Every structure is written in C-alpha cells, then in structure tokens.
Amino acid sequence: MFFDALGAERAAQITHVSADAADWIADVVTERCPDAIQCADPFHVVAWATEALDVERRRAWNDARAIARTEPKWGRGRPGKNAAPRPGRERARRLKGARYALWKNPEDLTERQSAKLAWIAKTDPRLYRAYLLKESLRHVFSVKGEEGKQALDRWISWAQRCRIPVFVELAARIKRHRVAIDAALDHGLSQGLIESTNTKIRLLTRIAFGFRSPQALIALAMLTLAGHRPTLPGRHNHPQISQ
Numbered sequence: 635m636f637f638d639a640l641g642a643e644r645a646a647q648i649t650h651v652s653a654d655a656a657d658w659i660a661d662v663v664t665e666r667c668p669d670a671i672q673c674a675d676p677f678h679v680v681a682w683a684t685e686a687l688d689v690e691r692r693r694a695w696n697d698a699r700a701i702a703r704t705e706p707k708w709g710r711g712r713p714g715k716n717a718a719p720r721p722g723r724e725r726a727r728r729l730k731g732a733r734y735a736l737w738k739n740p741e742d743l744t745e746r747q748s749a750k751l752a753w754i755a756k757t758d759p760r761l762y763r764a765y766l767l768k769e770s771l772r773h774v775f776s777v778k779g780e781e782g783k784q785a786l787d788r789w790i791s792w793a794q795r796c797r798i799p800v801f802v803e804l805a806a807r808i809k810r811h812r813v814a815i816d817a818a819l820d821h822g823l824s825q826g827l828i829e830s831t832n833t834k835i836r837l838l839t840r841i842a843f844g845f846r847s848p849q850a851l852i853a854l855a856m857l858t859l860a861g862h863r864p865t866l867p868g869r870h871n872h873p874q875i876s877q
Contacts, residue, residue, distance in 0.1 A: 642666075648669075648670045650670060650671045650817075652674075652823040653674075654675055655678065655679070655811045672817065674811050674814035674818050675824060675825040676818055676826070677824060679811075679815060679818075680772050682804055682807065683767065683768040684737055686764070686800040686801055689800045690800060691732060691736060691764075694760070694761045695729040698725040698726035702723040702726050725757070729758075729761075731750070732750050735750040735751045736761075736765050740769065763798065764796075764800075767798075770789050771789055773785060774819070775818070778820075783816055786812075786815065786816075789805075790808060834858070835855050835859070838851065838858060841854070
C-alpha cells in the first residue's frame, strides 16, 4: 500500500531503506525499489540481543525456582532464628526483579539497579556474560563505520564460543543479515527516533481515549511532537513567545 501510494517514479528515487531484518520487508523493497541500499535497523538488532538476554534471565530464574521447590517450607509468621535457609527462593525473587537492571543502558541505571547488576556479576557469571554480550553489541552501533564492523567481527567470534545457546543462535542470525548490518554501520541509518516517536504517539493515543474523531488525536500529536507553536490570542508580538 505504501509503495502503491508513493508511485513507481518516486519509489525509484529511494536510495536507502532502514528496517528490521524481516524477510518479507526485504522482498518488497527489492521488488519496488531495487536500487536502494537496505540497512538493518540497529534498534531492532540490539533488541534481538535484549530478547536473548531475557531468555537467559528466565532460564536462571527457573533454575532457582527448581531449587526453591526442594527447600523446606516455613510456617506462618516470621521464621525463627533456627529456620532452615532458603537461598533458592531468595535467588528466584531477586532474579525476577532483575529485568530492568539487565535491560537498561548502564548510564541510566538507578543506584538500586546498579547494585542488583553487581550481585548478578558476583553470583551468576553466565547471566552476567549474557549481559556483557548485549552491551557489547550495543557498542558496535555506537562506534559505526569500519571500527563498528571490526567490533562486530569480534562480537560474533565471542558469541559463537560463549557457551550460551541463545547467543550462539543470535551470532548465526547476525551472520545471515551481515550485509544489511554492515550497510547500517556504513551509512549511520537508524530508526531510533521513529521508534521513540511511535512510543510517544501510543501514549497520546491512551490520553485521547474518548475523543470523537481521529483528527483530535492527530492535532494533539502534531502539537506535542511536531514542533508546532501556534500563535496564542493577544500575543502576536510578545517577545518571549516569538523566541
């Protein structure tokens, strides 16, 4: 539908396309604008690693839950001083709440999340190694260009021998899409801004629940995200408004 509305003449003028690595998108782009360079969106590639990391977190959590099921049960009320310890139950509880500490960028962590990440590094080397793999892949797209491609070579080599099955599979997936990923590193294309805008529009959609027409939501999105500064009544020449 997009390419039909765009028309063949304008589609032929497209030089670069950034998208996730879905085969159906690549097939459509190849058919409708065959001369365009296809770039794998870094936002989605790093999301693959984040998903793999969460698979590993759930594995660690389920292992802890299995241990917890073998531990003695406490009665009602606070446990006594001589109550048997239940490290598996405590570990499962802490891992369940570790998702955001593992997902977030290091510079955005709260003090509590940093402490949780340090606990994981100390108590679960395999899960922490998965976290480092995710962060190292994110670093690839921060340096870009030839340096980024060299960093990606090192990342693939590490992931292939990391002994974490889900990341071994991710390394194979990245190798399959290497041409498009290298193109993204060469040309610096990313959908990060678009994804951020879409997230904010989804929030506005919730705020707009009950609006009688889509035009009201569109106007709210334009006012909030498009840089529109409508002239307020009686303030046409106000110096602060014009700045």
